[in-house]
Amino acid sequence: MGKREKYSLDKKNKSPLDVEFTKNEEKEGDKTKQVSFFQMFRYATGFDKLLLSIGIISAVGTGVLQPMNTILFGTLTGDIIKYAASKFNHSMSEDDRIKAENDFFDGVQYFAMMNSIIAVGMVIISYISTVTFNYSATRQVFRLRSTYLSKILNQDITWYDMHQTGDFSSRMTEDLFKFEDGIGEKVPMFLNLQIVFFVSLIIALVKGWELALICLTSLPASLIALGIVGLLTTKLSKKELDAYGTAGAIAEEVLSSIRTVIAFGGQHKEIERYGNNLIFARKNNIKRSLLSAIGFGILWFLIYSSYALAFWYGVKLVLEQRDWENPVYTAGNMVTVFFSVMNGSMNFGISSPYIEAFGISKAAASKIFSVIDNTPTINLSKGKGEILDTLKGNIKFRNVNFHYPSRPDVTVLQDLSLDIRAGDTVALVGSSGCGKSTVIQLIQRFYDPVAGEVSIDGKNIKDLDLTWMRTNIGVVGQEPVLFGTTIMENIKYGNADATEDDVVVAAKKANAHTFIKSLPNGYNTLVGERGAQLSGGQKQRIAIARALVRKPSILLLDEATSALDNNSEAKVQAALDSASVDCTTVIVAHRLSTIQGANKIMVFSKGAVVEQGTHDELMALKNEYYNLVTTQVKSKETVTQYSKSDKTQEYDDDIDEVVPVEASFAAEDDEDDFVSDRNMRLIDVIKMNAPEWPQIVVASIGSTVIGCAMPIFSVLFGSIIGTLANSDTEYVRTETNKYVVYFVIAGAVAMVSVFLQMYMFGIAGEKMTERIRGKMFSAMLNQEIGFFDKKTNGVGALCAKLSSDAASVQGATGQRVGVVLQSMATFCLAVGLAMYYEYRLGLVTVAFMPFLLIAFFFERRNSSGQNDTRDQSLQKSTKIAVEGVGNIRTVASLGLEEKFHHLYISELLPHYKNSSSASLHWRGIVFGLSRGLSFFAYSAAMYYGGYLIKNENLSYEKVFKVSQALIMGTTSIANALAFTPNFTKGLNAAKSVQKFLERMPKIRDDMNSKDVNEVEGDISFAKIKFAYPTRPGTTVLRDLDLRIFKGKTVALVGQSGCGKSTLIQLIERFYDPTGGEVMLDDIDVKRMKLRSLRSHLGIVSQEPNLFNKTIRENISYGDNGRVVQMDEVIQAAVNANIHTFISGLPKGYETTLGEKAVQLSGGQKQRIAIARALVRNPKVLLLDEATSALDTESEKVVQEALDQAKLGRTCITIAHRLSTIQDADMICVIDRGIVAEAGTHAELLEKKGLYYKLQRQTT
Template sequence: MMKERKAYDLTNGGKEKKNPLNVEFVNNNEPPEEKTKNVPYFQMFRYASRFDKFLISIGLLSGIGSGVLQPLNTILFGTLTGNIIEYAMRSNFPMTPDEKTAADDKFFGEIKHFALMNSLIGVGMFAFNYLATVTFNYTAMRQIFRIRSEYLQAILNQDVSWYDMNQTGDFSSRMSDDLYKFEDGIGEKIPIFLSFQVVFITSLIIALVKGWELALICLTSLPATLIALGIVGLLTTKLAKNELEAYASAGSIAEEALSLIRTVTAFGGQQKETERYNKNLVFAKKNNIRRSMLSALGFGILWFLIYCSYALAFWYGVRLVLKDRGDPNGVYTPSNMVTVFFSVMTGSMNFGIASPYIEAFGISRAAATKIFSVINHKPTINLSKGNGVKPNSFKGNVQFRNVAFHYPSRADVPILQGLNINIKSGDTVALVGSSGCGKSTVIQLIQRLYDAISGEVLLDGVNIKDLDLKWMRKQIGVVGQEPVLFGTTVMENIRNGKDGATDEEIISAAKKANAHIFIKALPNGYHTLVGEKGAQLSGGQKQRIAIARALVRSPTLLLLDEATSALDNTSESKVQAALDAASVGCTTIIVAHRLSTIRGANKIIVLSQGVAVEEGSHEELMALKKEYYRLVTAQVKSIEDVEVVDKIKTEIKATDDEIENVENNEVDSKKMLVEVDDFKIDSSTSLLEILKMNAPEWPYICVAALGSMMMGCGMPIFAVLLGSILGTLANGDPDYVRSETNKFCLFYILAGLISFVSTFSQIYLLGIAGEKMTERIRGQLFKAMISQEIGFFDKKSNSVGALCSKLSSDASNVQGATGQRVGTIMQAIATFCLAIGLSMYYEWRLGLVTASFTPIILIAIYFERRNTSGQNDSRDQALQNSTKIAVEAVGNIRTVASLGLEEKLQQIYVSELTPHYKSTLRTVHWRSIVFGLSRSLLFFAYATAMYYGGHLIMQGLYYDKVFKVSQAQIMGTVSIANTLAFAPNFQKGLVAARKIQSFLLRLPLVRDRHNAKNLEKGNGVIEYSKIEFSYPTRPNLPILRGLNLNVLNGKTLALVGESGCGKSTIIQMIERFYDPKSGDVSFDGENLRDISLSSLRSQLGIVAQEPNLFNKSIAENIAYGDNSREVGMDEIIQAAKNANIHNFVIGLPNGYDTKLGEKAVQLSGGQKQRIAIARALVRNPKVLLLDEATSALDTESEKVVQEALDLAKKGRTCITIAHRLTTIQDADLICVIDQGVVAEAGTHRELLNKNGLYYKLYTQKS
């Protein structure tokens, strides 16, 4: 681990810079970002079609209809209340039987009218709420489907410079988490929120019409409520944006770490990556806790004001009623007072219930802003314009006229400085020069991945800026230094080179690339899956498929950037011959470090400091004895060596049978994938299990639960107080009525204070508990992921995209079943239980009748859950699969752009999503039915309660008990209904919790034993004894077949053999990336299984064929070599000097503080490799593992770095793999691996004298 330190200007005598190096700070991967305004809310519907707009209109009208219907109940209830009080007051006086019968008939007629009208309102509420939710959920899914597609299209269409300047590692988080939040803000919450607001407005109108004076008194708290909620809404929206940023940054770190899992594992970086990830989680947690506090304060004040307004309304209302009592023209009858009060109460409650939706809309809007900022961004190099020139023919002439260029992210570092080159049609031209001189930049400019800063790049005399970009790229075939394959079949990977290529064309291209034989030997032939990034193939196999992909389009212009660098000896000679044949008739531009491969080029151009310093044929340039001559002589010991090599090459030729055997051996290690599901998902996960995940926060939860239950008790108590106040109105003594009313109003104020405390504690403390749990779950889940064995990541189901999607969406969904949702559920349970208890206490018969409606809601919920649970699983799987495709595309954007795969990959992405959306749309109906029932059963329950209550009143029951029971029971039903608004979130949370639990319970197959030993000071003696091994995804295909191998202390062992023979597997064994099926690997006499992983790997330093660097500074990347301690700057500099990268680094404007960006795309392959070598050297390992460590270096760098590695080998055990056999001639022991065993062993001279496999390999390579 690198300590935070001062930065030094190494070009100025090591003096301290003014700006210290920033190490490991939150969001440090992103460039400074312009502040973007939130999108206007209505702009969130920009992807709604006409049909969607029609559905939205229906949904809005239905929401309005629901909002208008609900307050009508207050008029009916007010009228009925007045009739009940009037009936009770008349019953206090003597009546004749006829008068009693007439009074009863009239009263019962009024009861029936109320029941009938309430039932009709219930029918209307069901219809309106069903239509409102079904239309909006349906159209929201349709819109999000389009937005997902448009977002991917937009990000794929950005030019490469945009990727250099922006962080795309958070892409998976945007595709899952942000779009979930976006969908939440354009779905059913809109008509529900609108309905609440219409209820508020309609109720307000009714209250003002029925009694404006009392209505205004009731509304005195409204201005303060609006101001408080407005301030809270603004602040929480801002904090929501911060939350999205923090989680997106964490997602970027996770994606990078999982993408580079072998590097992280080899250098023991799991803890560092976990800490880096957790820093962003801590920021999000603190941010969200602040948001919870603001929400708690706002809603606490809201409920306090509501209860105070109740107290004021009844206190003043009763006085108005008493004032108008007996006045035939009086306005304030009990009926009007109740209507006004209930109208204001209904309006206020709906206004309060609607408040959380404002926060949800704010979060959704913040997510939409991030998504649309990418969609709205117009790329400088616009792929979609389609208005460029499409010539009828293309000959392949290439010309650079005074081209200057620097990368956008490193404007102070010029790459090309007035480059002039001219390449004629049909010529083969090689670009050579030191690493970083601009060779690969030329290749990228020809493809127009970037535009020149000044000057022109011409194809057939036409400026490439004037050509149609899609057309132009179709004329070009590209093979890069690091072959990029996609996680599909071999056939589809080659077909990516030419859209619509026939199987015959694909097979022909594979034959030209010398790939056909090994492909046919695969179990499924051309239909075999290659794994993520081609992980199931060797480097040589991947490169040959990449070459076939380039050749299948029969390009007029062929660009080869170190196309054969990853090939073994036999493959290189054959593929080079294939490339030579393919280049006939087309213009070929080659970048090569191995100068022997480009001697036959028509022209060789030597680049230095961004300009062409020499050009001519091999013979012409050698005769000049200048730069090219120096490069060649640095690569071979003498010119005579070249001639000797040529002579030997003519003597050795492999027969066709030998070639076929080589290919079949190569295939042995790379065959059919076997997916084994090692997760056992417990489908019985319940709320209790989820609460266990929140166990460390029990102190918060217990206090919050108490607050939730107190808040839940508020509504039934309100009902009892209401019934008591209404019960006093039938009393003829005004003083008694006033006295009782004053007492009950004080109780309301007390209830308001309790509500403030309970609401604040519920929201704030559950917010803390929820955020702490979310932080912990995300952190634990990431740690569990990054701690799995390497074989785990070989599985298709565990791709980087799928894991990142799981990390963001599952953890987010669990919070949907915890936090505030738990508070809402506890509140509902308390309300329901107290309501039932009070009902049974006051009048058990009426209580049982009203309680009978609750099971109907619960049954509906059950059927909805049963219907949607399977759909949630399929949806999550579809989103993981589609996110995997999208992440893979974005992560390999240069390859996507070169091949013109933007549209194809988008179509594949959409095809993965389509079945999920079609099936999910069916669940919308169930959700809408249940929600409609939850909103309408209230009215049916009310109708039944008052109908039966009327019977009981006529039988002598005092009417206040009917009000107490009916109101309390209705409150219980409402509480159950309100929890249904969170039912979808809760169901998702349960499913996600099951998955997370299964993941956290999975133990890595490669892990420490309980008594694992620590190595004090290793000697570096390694022994492989009877090793048999096959990869976990290919258990029936042996790679190593009884391998025996000894590596002595301080000695250098070189492993050679054909591609796919198991060389890299041997290195992965010593790293314990995998464990053997049988046999033992020992280190200093100790079985590797008995040594702790961290102790073992601390003795090992590895440099792999493909350098994997992090989006950190150069200094931090080098320091990553030893994460067990703080690496000093002096050590970093010395390691860089040893790796021959120091001079390059100090030439950068920010020196060692220079950020490398994602995948270090601004560096050449050689520069990246030298940083990787410095990273291994700073570790000071006892054992050095070199897997093609110098394969990406140019001639000069290779020589210097090889000397550095030779020096680094002294006193260390070294295992090296090399295709360039000249680099391992001085090894103490060379082992030829063939068919999983050591076929030959000896020194270079001994093996040559045997005239065996090594002799053939050496002469073919030379």
């Protein structure tokens, strides 16, 4: 603890800092409003409402038609019993007997005819309800996706600071799938179940209210159980979505920073971090399964118990009224009442999967709607502000006070006043974190001041139309963001009206035209996600061209040339100077030589301007600015003295003109690493659940038992009905009591079976889902870097795949597998019983099944193709959406909100247009047939059964047993087919998952790889040839030879894009050379285990990636192979000159940085990244422009720390500021893919070659 206190600052002395951190360090769950079921349809248009109305009417129609069967069956039952009784009545005449026989068969024919009419109605109406709701759901979700992205892109930056957006991809995929599941065909299915329940209830009450009420004794308890389960599952579903959302945010963050993760061996740590959220989701969902299992187990017991009571009491009433002249309760009436209640109760009982789906859907909707309903404080809506005739560019700050909304206790600007006249160039200088970049953000109105006013041309910017205002402002940031499209489009993003000629002119001004034209596809070259395939300097030049093509009235340059080599910087600076003549220019710069010509220089300190004036005026003051300048000048004196005599020479060579491109541009092809030709079956998905075989076995037994319960019920029912024709009242009572006990036992068995089915399948499904997500994420992190370079493997696409595939597989497992097994058991036992009691009846009914199977085959074939189209469309569109949301500051600055929305919709349209395809209609046909065929089969069975009773003296008891068993069997198929879409999606997703997991990384350890625990640090490149995998036609390195001896510092210099960073990537083994060898201590790096190799390397990149963790965790990330002690973290921070800043924060080292650490200045991020590398204590230190983002004071201190860190280590440094590498043991000039010159600083200057020319450009 002593060490910590030694480095801490007194709080009262802390400086106002240009930094703010998101509140997820003290994050509480978002409070989202509950969404009612009807509110989920808020995006239904008039046409959708028409479709929904038709669907609802159809669902009500099927709900009314279905119970009519019960009335018909009750009447037929009475006719059959009368006919059976007539056979025992020996006093009847032959004519009466023939009449009874004819009446009986007329009743059978009437039943068959009317039931067939009902069957036709069920097929047609079920088709209509399914198609209308599914089509409407697709339309609504399309509209919701569009609205959600539009709303989130139009939120103000404060909202982004206060909310986690890394989970955006899971919201766009997984949450919206679940939402769609709750507003599609399951709605009419559920409505049908409830209408059947209520209509059956009415029929029962009309036919025999007393018996009906007895049957309904379990209803209140059932409703209470369902209500409680529904509320609890919805609550738990919200927690599930939160957990998966957080996991999605981690995945997005990690995949966006994949090079950093791999370089520091953080894969295991990130997999664990991701997995912790999966563990929470699994435990939460198992709890949900437990509650559902208990609730529905009790429900089934209550239903069976009410059956027992109903039969007992019903038979009692029938026997009591047997001798009445006009009995209220006959056998037919009793059957009608009982079956009405049973049919209604069963429909009520099988509502559980639908209720769970609606609860999950509502939870998903509440998350999405909370964003949509949020009104931003800074509103982009057009027409909300004033549009001036012209924007001149007079900028004024009047007594501006500011702190970031998420960190109100850290003051950034204090009573700041400044005037910037139109057309002037004003430079803001000062130490890192003093408020300079905040001024840039306030001018763009990313935030509003806490107090004071920012005005442009005398108008408070709050009163100006924000979209219009930003179109007049050009911005180039320190870490330029490019988008995953062509160079042409990236530059055009600066000005949608720009012609190709305008783009070329802007590129020439930015010194980018030559290198662009050297690419095989020129301006049509794809740059990869975030421009990751370009060097830092190339990205910066394209970003500058993007700003220049805008022809802005105000130009904001935040370290715009920091990533450029000296040659490019000189030319680009000249272009910027030329461009600034026609506009107001505000420059934030650490290289003070680039701003000496500014009309005014403002020196910032602690959130206020402490000095301002021209360069000469401020130098004359010999104060803050003077100290900054002299510090920089001293560092350049050694360089300058070698070239004073040659000042008059001009150097016009454009080395960049012939430089091979140091980039792996995104693949032009659409090679898909995940498409599998192997068909997946349901059994294959179940095999993925193999580790959970104990739970699956128990759950399967439970499913089978509950499935068998219904056919067994039909046997019990047939037996009871069979006794009613017997004239011995006591015998009937005795038999009835026996079967009633059987019913109660069956209820107890059903309760246990349902509990085991739901709970055990819940456990198995959740464990498999956790495993699939975890394995997919692990597989992603273990792929080679070249995999991520491919166009199809962008962060958004991978995140979409991670969430959507896992969610789809989950949809084909768990309780839904239970429903299928239950239905199969019901059908198989029903057919078995039918064959046992009367095989002819069984064959007649089974003959209808091929029609359903044929329709199912066509639906499966069509939906499979549609799902492939959907998945590709959603992955591409989600990639675009994630790119836009993840780079919101650039999107907002360029006014690209509508552009990204349009691109997203364009990619989404194929899926939307395909939604009305043949598969939609086949789905309706299959579901309609599954509903109607059972009625056709029932009609055929009863007609043929009646024929056999009449002509072959078949026992009517057997007919009842067989017909009831078969009706339950065919109905069970319909229930199983309700989840066909889930299984179809699940099978396709399982195929995709399997293919992904089978993909072997092209760079991996093999049997010959070995651990190397100690290295000296000798590095050699021998005859290296290299082209990036996705651009094999562009050679980057050509037979390059380079030897770096242990403990030596070697600097790599050369024009931007010449291959310097490629060498570092080859050492890290991000890629393997296409020819030659990279060796460490004379061992080919291919023979070393990847983790072992990288453990000896420490890297600081030009654009450091920090994580949404605490500062302590970010620095500790430098060594993931052990627990880094706090005193080591602090020492590394001190060495990187960042400790004072950290100590001044309210939570110090425990402060969470937030997503992408966007609230840190570039210099602050760079220093934390340096501390991260230092804590690793590597044998080889790789510095790729490690100090480019630092102010002069920080650079000096950090450079001293790095010089100290280099002692005893091999160091490879890439730098454009030659002053930082003049003490290197060897300087290598990379040109045209080879080492063109090598030597010490003095030796190379004496040669007056390439290095000399590069140096000349710094003076």
